[in-house]
Amino acid sequence: MNEMRSIENLVRAMLRGVGIRLGTPSRTAFAGRARKLVDVDAEVMAIVEPLLSILGVMLEEFARLTKRVLDIVRKEKVGPRLRLTPARYQSGATDLPGKVSREGDELACTVFYEAANTLLVRSKNWSSLKAWGMNIAKRHGMVRAGVAVTRKLAVILHRVEANATEFRFGTESTTLAA
Numbered sequence: 001m002n003e004m005r006s007i008e009n010l011v012r013a014m015l016r017g018v019g020i021r022l023g024t025p026s027r028t029a030f031a032g033r034a035r036k037l038v039d040v041d042a043e044v045m046a047i048v049e050p051l052l053s054i055l056g057v058m059l060e061e062f063a064r065l066t067k068r069v070l071d072i073v074r075k076e077k078v079g080p081r082l083r084l085t086p087a088r089y090q091s092g093a094t095d096l097p098g099k100v101s102r103e104g105d106e107l108a109c110t111v112f113y114e115a116a117n118t119l120l121v122r123s124k125n126w127s128s129l130k131a132w133g134m135n136i137a138k139r140h141g142m143v144r145a146g147v148a149v150t151r152k153l154a155v156i157l158h159r160v161e162a163n164a165t166e167f168r169f170g171t172e173s174t175t176l177a178a
Contacts, residue, residue, distance in 0.1 A: 003058065004055060004058050004059070004062075007051050007054060007058075008030055008055065011034055011048055011051050011052065011055075014044070014047060014048055015034065015037070015044070015048070018044055020037050020038065020044075022034060027059065028059065031056055031059075034048060035049075035052060086098060086099070086151075087099055109150070112153050112154050113146060113147070113150045115150075116133070116146050116149035116150040116153055117146050119133065119149060119153075120134065120137065120145060120146060120149060121142075129152060129153075132149075132152070133145045133146075133148065133149040136148050136149075
């Protein structure tokens with residue numbers, strides 16, 4: 001993507017030198033718009049056309065690779081699809097987790113959030129998950145606690161699905177030998 005942007009910027013700079021401005025076409029419309037505007041000047045077209053051809057090939061290969069990756073992901077049974085991956089800020093030695101990203105299935109995220117909110121607010125039964133969420137709520141507020149419990153519920157479901165196991169509420173009781 002950076003290489004494509006570099007070539008686009010180079011084409012823009014060349015065209016700006018002869019008084020042509022492209023505006024802000026989409027990545028797929030960039031080459032067509034440039035060809036349309038430069039078509040009258042054969043000398044500039046001779047310089048710009050190889051760069052536009054390279055952009056075309058890069059765009060085709062990028063689309064082909066994207067399709068392959070999406071095909072692989074669609075075939076995979078278990079994957080990160082619940083919109084609950086934390087965004088990250090990384091620079092040098094800095095690595096800070098951010099807010100929850102907005103990638104994935106919005107409806108599933110909504111359902112998990114409603115379940116977490118119900119667990120924290122309406123459920124009368126106490127569990128280790130509710131205690132953990134309420135502890136977060138004391139320190140950071142109910143909204144953050146709801147998001148944290150949502151993520152934890154999603155992780156639990158993901159592990160249950162990945163391991164093909166059944167969910168066990170709480171811990172299993174152990175019998176003491178006498």
